[in-house]
Amino acid sequence: xxxxxxxxKFQVLKTGQSMTLQCxxxxxxxxxxxxxxxxxxxxxxxxxxxGAGITDQGEVPNGxxxxxxxxxxxxxxxxxxxxxxxxxxxxASSPLRRGSGELFFGEGSRLTVL
Amino acid sequence: DQQxxxxxxxxxxxxxxISILNCDYTNSMFDYFLWYKKYPAEGPTFLISISSIKDxxxxxxxxxxxxxxxxxxxxxxxxxxxxxxxxYFCAASAPSGSRLTFGEGTQLTVNP
Numbered sequence: 001x002x003x004x005x006x007x008x009k010f011q012v013l014k015t016g017q018s019m020t021l022q023c024x025x026x027x028x029x030x031x032x033x034x035x036x037x038x039x040x041x042x043x044x045x046x047x048x049x050x051g052a053g054i055t056d057q058g059e060v061p062n063g064x065x066x067x068x069x070x071x072x073x074x075x076x077x078x079x080x081x082x083x084x085x086x087x088x089x090x091x092a093s094s095p096l097r098r099g100s101g102e103l104f105f106g107e108g109s110r111l112t113v114l
Numbered sequence: 115d116q117q118x119x120x121x122x123x124x125x126x127x128x129x130x131x132i133s134i135l136n137c138d139y140t141n142s143m144f145d146y147f148l149w150y151k152k153y154p155a156e157g158p159t160f161l162i163s164i165s166s167i168k169d170x171x172x173x174x175x176x177x178x179x180x181x182x183x184x185x186x187x188x189x190x191x192x193x194x195x196x197x198x199x200x201x202y203f204c205a206a207s208a209p210s211g212s213r214l215t216f217g218e219g220t221q222l223t224v225n226p
Contacts, residue, residue: 004157033213040123042203042216043158058213090157101207102148103214105157 002026006091006106013081013113021076021109023091029104031094032074033058034066036087037108043090049074081113117141118206120217128225133191135220137204140185144206148214149178149189152201161202162189194224 007022025032033048045058049068063085065077074093078085088110092103118139127133137147145166150158164171164178164187171178177190191198201221205214 035216040218042118042120042218043205044216045213048213092157101146102160102163103150103158105159107155107157 004091004093004104004106006089006109008109009107010110011112013078013111015081015083015113017081019078019081021078021089021091021111023074023076023106024072025074025091025093025104026072027093027095027104028071029093029095030071031096032068033092033094033103034064034074034076035090035092036060037090038087046076046089078111081111083113085111086113087111116218117144118204118215118217120202120204120220122220123218124221124223126223126225127194129196130193133189133194133198133222133224135189135191135202135204135222137187137189137217138185139187139206141206141208141215142185143208144215145209146207147178147180147187148205148207149176150203150205150216152203152219158203191222194222196224196226198222199224 004025030051034046035043044060047066049055055066088108091106148163149161151161152158162176164180180187201219203219204217
């Protein structure tokens with residue numbers, strides 16, 4: 001059972017480039033989310049989804065897009081990368097329809113924007 | 115506005131002793147609290163939780179205490195083991211909330 005799988009694990013971008021961080025879960029969880037972790041700031045919610053076709057903004061959504069076409073996948077798109085988006089990104093899912101309980105996290109994707 | 119705060123960035127304890135990690139919150143609507151543990155190059159993993167209707171929850175070596183009047187919770191690890199060395203995040207949520215609010219994290223180091 002793979003759980004939550006994120007790809008790539010590492011990525012280096014130049015300012016202005018775009019890219020997509022992939023997230024897939026095989027637990028049939030309705031809730032999926034993206035967090036970013038920065039030193040001294042904990043984990044901050046970027047976007048979340050409570051089911052296929054439904055997405056909403058979190059605490060720090062600017063510069064990011066998401067879509068949820070299937071239950072399993074929840075990609076995060078950086079439209080025009082900026083150095084401020086250098087961070088470690090975590091995808092998380094939950095069997096609840098809301099993300100306020102126990103979350104299952106992926107291993108993270110470390111992004112550096114030059 | 116940091117609604118969940120972990121004021122100690124790091125904590126160092128000796129193996130076998132007690133580790134106490136602290137967390138304060140400001141939002142009185144929070145009714146569910148969780149602790150996550152994170153090793154380097156891995157995602158956070160759920161450790162233990164507590165509902166606001168309780169003041170203590172225990173799971174093996176881990177106990178979480180909640181003081182609602184002080185808006186404070188703590189995680190006790192007894193006895194501490196070197197394998198407990200990790201970053202610990204506390205998190206909180208409000209009723210019917212769609213998200214967890216995380217603290218900044220505390221790096222725990224347990225020395226052999």
